[in-house]
Amino acid sequence: EDQVTQSPEALRLQEGESSSLNCSYTVSGLRGLFWYRQDPGKGPEFLFTLYSAGEEKEKERLKATLTKKESFLHITAPKPEDSATYLCAVFNNAGNMLTFGGGTRLMVKP
Amino acid sequence: NAGVTQTPKFQVLKTGQSMTLQCAQDMNHNSMYWYRQDPGMGLRLIYYSASEGTTDKGEVPNGYNVSRLNKREFSLRLESAAPSQTSVYFCASSEVRGADYEQYFGPGTRLTVT
Numbered sequence: 001e002d003q004v005t006q007s008p009e010a011l012r013l014q015e016g017e018s019s020s021l022n023c024s025y026t027v028s029g030l031r032g033l034f035w036y037r038q039d040p041g042k043g044p045e046f047l048f049t050l051y052s053a054g055e056e057k058e059k060e061r062l063k064a065t066l067t068k069k070e071s072f073l074h075i076t077a078p079k080p081e082d083s084a085t086y087l088c089a090v091f092n093n094a095g096n097m098l099t100f101g102g103g104t105r106l107m108v109k110p
Numbered sequence: 111n112a113g114v115t116q117t118p119k120f121q122v123l124k125t126g127q128s129m130t131l132q133c134a135q136d137m138n139h140n141s142m143y144w145y146r147q148d149p150g151m152g153l154r155l156i157y158y159s160a161s162e163g164t165t166d167k168g169e170v171p172n173g174y175n176v177s178r179l180n181k182r183e184f185s186l187r188l189e190s191a192a193p194s195q196t197s198v199y200f201c202a203s204s205e206v207r208g209a210d211y212e213q214y215f216g217p218g219t220r221l222t223v224t
Contacts (some may be wrong), residue, residue: 031211032211034213036215041218042217042218043114043200043215043216043217043218044153044200044215045215046212046213046214046215049210049211049212087152087153089153091211097143097155097158097168097169098153098155098213100152100153100154101152102150102151102152103152
């Protein structure tokens with residue numbers, strides 16, 4: 001059974017204070033690892049898909065990296081508008097389903 | 111493009127009532143999904159449809175039925191609502207394009223069962 005664990009559950013940062021969110025996973029054949037951003041009262045917003053260990057993708061202040069056991073979402077010099085819950089999910093070779101982690105709630109104070 | 115749309119946005123039901131949540135996508139995606147999101151439980155898959163004419167159970171299908179009406183539309187039905195079905199429901203659609211896979215979500219339906 002695929003499992004995804006995200007840490008920390010919540011993270012408070014000062015504006016400009018860089019940090020990383022962790023996503024650890026076990027999956028029977030990784031087809032892709034996904035990062036989403038979710039604002040309160042809204043649906044998850046697609047950020048990245050990573051497909052193989054060593055891959056990196058960037059979008060504005062966010063950079064996602066992937067190893068064989070975990071993924072990191074690095075946030076460089078965050079701004080208050082980066083405050084949201086960040087979700088990680090894995091997609092395995094066997095099926096059509098994503099398995100989600102519990103999310104990390106990020107709060108960036110000005 | 112509207113992407114993935116869902117109706118209604120909010121709904122309150124009494125125990126035992128039935129209702130259908132509607133979902134439509136305009137991205138010409140083959141696959142569509144229904145999730146529920148509960149505090150502390152994350153997003154859990156209820157049902158999915160890999161292509162028009164097919165549906166399969168996800169992690170938490172009990173108490174729900176689905177219909178893939180056509181390529182654009184995928185509905186979720188609660189035949190006899192229970193308080194345990196109080197949740198936020200998200201529809202999603204996806205496509206594999208070569209080596210790329212992306213899944214997009216709708217804005218959600220917040221359902222309360224009293």
